[in-house]
Amino acid sequence: MLILTLFLQFMKYGLLCFGGGYMIIPLLYTDLVENASLFTSEGYGNLLAVSQLTPGAVSVNTATYVGFMQDGFWGAVAATIGLCMPTFILCSTVLSFLNFYKNKSWVIGFFKGIKWAAFMMILSAIILFAKVSIIDISKGIEKLKIYPFEIGIVIMTICMAKKFPFTILLFLSACIGWGMSYL
Numbered sequence: 395m396l397i398l399t400l401f402l403q404f405m406k407y408g409l410l411c412f413g414g415g416y417m418i419i420p421l422l423y424t425d426l427v428e429n430a431s432l433f434t435s436e437g438y439g440n441l442l443a444v445s446q447l448t449p450g451a452v453s454v455n456t457a458t459y460v461g462f463m464q465d466g467f468w469g470a471v472a473a474t475i476g477l478c479m480p481t482f483i484l485c486s487t488v489l490s491f492l493n494f495y496k497n498k499s500w501v502i503g504f505f506k507g508i509k510w511a512a513f514m515m516i517l518s519a520i521i522l523f524a525k526v527s528i529i530d531i532s533k534g535i536e537k538l539k540i541y542p543f544e545i546g547i548v549i550m551t552i553c554m555a556k557k558f559p560f561t562i563l564l565f566l567s568a569c570i571g572w573g574m575s576y577l
Contacts, residue, residue: 397465397472404457404476409484415453417512418477419519422456432464453477 403425411417419442426432433441445455454474461473495501 397468400461400464400469401472401476404461404473405480407453407457408477408480411453415451415456416519417515418453418456420515420522422460423522426460432460 407418407421410421423438427435427438441456441459442452445452445459448455454477457473457477458470462470465472492501
């Protein structure tokens with residue numbers, strides 16, 4: 395990969411990963427394993443293991459590792475700076491205006507929406523970890539186009555956001571579990 399391509403690719407991840415380092419995991423999986431075929435699922439699992447073993451944020455470690463694997467030292471520098479630059483620019487800009495707009499309803503709504511989107515992306519990373527390390531992919535689970543577990547989590551998240559009573563949540567989770575037992 396060219397150094398400029400690495401920089402721009404990880405700059406995109408830096409823009410999209412508002413909410414934490416684990417949000418980058420599903421995006422990287424799609425781009426590096428499924429689209430570009432730079433890593434296998436097992437190789438991607440190893441990449442994540444190495445990224446978590448080393449000190450520092452998992453997203454920065456992953457960017458550094460991928461950049462180094464693609465273009466050596468300068469690839470690692472380009473990917474890491476590309477990942478961190480949007481966060482630096484966005485935080486500097488947002489913090490300067492946040493005091494003025496912090497009580498506006500659209501700002502409060504934005505942060506509530508971002509909170510749930512970040513939760514779902516992190517949950518997607520957990521599911522990806524399970525597929526790579528726990529579930530035997532050769533048994534055909536990858537052939538499913540719709541993952542019932544993920545649908546159940548989305549439904550439960552929406553119900554929790556709407557503040558449904560606990561008994562209804564318990565009943566819904568029982569129904570989802572019963573439905574999944576037939577798959």
